[in-house]
Amino acid sequence: MEHQEITKLVGISANTLRSYLREYKEGGIEGLKELHFYRPSSELMPHAESIESHFRKFPPISTNAAITAIEELTGIRRSPTQVRIFMKRLGMKQSTWPIYSTISGVPDSAKNVPKTCDLGTQADTKSSAAPPEAA
Known part of the structure; x- marks a missing residue:
């Protein structure tokens, strides 16, 4: 045939x-x-252990700090999006990156301040104001 x-x-x-x-x-x-699918892997994966151990000891304050640290450790520079994805693969979500733990000179009292601030709603601020005087 x-x-x-x-x-x-x-x-x-x-x-x-x-x-x-x-x-x-x-x-x-x-x-x-046999299946032969192309699965690209990150150039950072061979360095994953060293990057993770570094970030466990010295957590990055921001994505830009993570970019800088990764570049210093490996010589590889990645975009913020790629670094966030890589950090998530390591089990470090950005919301869990400590804010004050790596900053020297911050008083201990400041480290215990909540990282969110509830400003309330407009309705709350209006209700707490003094009632208008009757004319």
Whole structure:
């Protein structure tokens, strides 16, 4: 049977058929069963252990601080988005990066201040004002 007929019957392209035939010649039926998906990996992954141990000792204050530290440790510079994704893979979500723990000179009392501030709503601020005087 010709290749052109096979591609029409099976519904694949000629390139796919040639690829299948090459895989069959190299590995038989077992070679055809193997999946060969391209999965790119980060250039930072070989350095993951050293980066993680560094960040466990010296947590970054911000994404930019993490970018700088990674570049100093590995010589590899990545965008803020890529660094956040990498940090998440290490199990360090940005919301858990400590704010005050790495800043020297911050008084202990400031370290215990909540990191969020509830300013209330406009309704709350209006209700706390003195009632208008009747004329």
